[in-house]
Amino acid sequence: MLEVKQLRKTFGAVTAVDDISFTVGEGEVFTIIGPNGAGKTTTLEMVEGLQKPDRGEIRIAGLGWEKDGPRIKQLIGVQPQSSALFDLLTVYENLDVFAAFYDKSRPADDIIELINLQDHRNKKVKSLSGGQKQRLAIGLAMINDPDILFLDEPTTGLDPQARRNIWDIVLALKQMGKTTVMTTHYMEEAEKLSDRVCIVDQGMVIALDTPKNLIEGLTKEREVVLAFADSEKSAGTVLTALDSMPSVTKTHADGERLRFWTVNPEESLFHLLRWISEREDRIEQISIKDMSLEDVFIAYTGKEWRD
Numbered sequence: 131m132l133e134v135k136q137l138r139k140t141f142g143a144v145t146a147v148d149d150i151s152f153t154v155g156e157g158e159v160f161t162i163i164g165p166n167g168a169g170k171t172t173t174l175e176m177v178e179g180l181q182k183p184d185r186g187e188i189r190i191a192g193l194g195w196e197k198d199g200p201r202i203k204q205l206i207g208v209q210p211q212s213s214a215l216f217d218l219l220t221v222y223e224n225l226d227v228f229a230a231f232y233d234k235s236r237p238a239d240d241i242i243e244l245i246n247l248q249d250h251r252n253k254k255v256k257s258l259s260g261g262q263k264q265r266l267a268i269g270l271a272m273i274n275d276p277d278i279l280f281l282d283e284p285t286t287g288l289d290p291q292a293r294r295n296i297w298d299i300v301l302a303l304k305q306m307g308k309t310t311v312m313t314t315h316y317m318e319e320a321e322k323l324s325d326r327v328c329i330v331d332q333g334m335v336i337a338l339d340t341p342k343n344l345i346e347g348l349t350k351e352r353e354v355v356l357a358f359a360d361s362e363k364s365a366g367t368v369l370t371a372l373d374s375m376p377s378v379t380k381t382h383a384d385g386e387r388l389r390f391w392t393v394n395p396e397e398s399l400f401h402l403l404r405w406i407s408e409r410e411d412r413i414e415q416i417s418i419k420d421m422s423l424e425d426v427f428i429a430y431t432g433k434e435w436r437d
């Protein structure tokens with residue numbers, strides 16, 4: 131559905147996109163994730179035909195922007211910035227105005243249902259919340275019934291409930307067989323929604339796969355956190371016990387909390403709990419930290435992830 135090869139874009143001395151390649155299959159939710167300034171928006175805008183790459187190739191359903199621009203525009207849907215909405219028009223009227231730009235369009239009321247704004251159909255945009263405006267922006271991207279949708283950070287700045295409402299729309303689009311290419315800052319979102327994730331940093335692809343494969347490809351080492359009911363003393367003695375276990379690779383005591391890393395959490399915890407119960411120490415809490423895309427980012431870049 132979409133093929134991107136060796137894209138590059140510079141602005142003066144700034145290399146926004148250095149070398150980015152990926153392909154997106156039909157019906158996929160494909161997410162480009164990366165820190166601020168990684169080159170996500172520039173990449174998306176080149177794919178959308180809004181910016182011309184310095185180098186590289188873009189094919190959408192086999193078509194290229196130079197020769198087939200008008201045909202591509204009928205196949206794609208681009209979420210406008212919220213600021214591009216007509217504030218003094220209603221939800222319905224905004225959809226109606228955008229429909230006029232295309233040869234074919236979906237009925238505005240179908241879209242209103244898809245974006246769950248039925249109760250706000252006749253309200254002016256200026257009275258909508260941020261999340262409702264974002265939903266309308268996605269609806270506008272859908273007006274020409276495109277095969278492939280481009281959503282640039284559709285949930286940035288929204289509260290958790292409003293973000294979930296957008297996730298529901300992306301999942302509904304997937305059910306309809308649409309292809310979605312989106313960008314996000316939120317790792318959790320990428321993990322939940324995407325068939326595949328492309329992690330970019332400094333204008334380069336650093337990892338690209340399904341969230342599951344990316345996470346499973348990490349080291350098998352897991353982090354376990356223990357909190358003791360009684361005292362720092364318990365943590366101190368347990369630390370000594372942990373240091374003698376072969377599957378434990380690293381330990382860290384922090385007051386009454388103890389963290390350790392093990393390549394075999396089940397075995398380590400089995401021995402540790404037996405040891406603790408023999409000594410009648412009391413543990414208040416045990417948790418094994420789940421690996422996430424955040425850990426994938428850290429593993430590939432050596433940098434902490436910040437939203």
Ligand SMILES: Nc1ncnc2c1ncn2[C@@H]1O[C@H](COP(=O)(O)OP(=O)(O)OP(=O)(O)O)[C@@H](O)[C@H]1O
Binds near residue numbers: 141144146166169
């Ligand atoms: N029109 C422009 N002129 C000059 N520099 C630009 C321009 N557009 C982007 N850049 C620079 O290119 C780099 C990549 O920007 P881009 O917006 O693509 O990153 P991003 O990953 O989308 O970041 P964010 O998450 O902050 O939106 C940044 O250093 C940015 O300042």
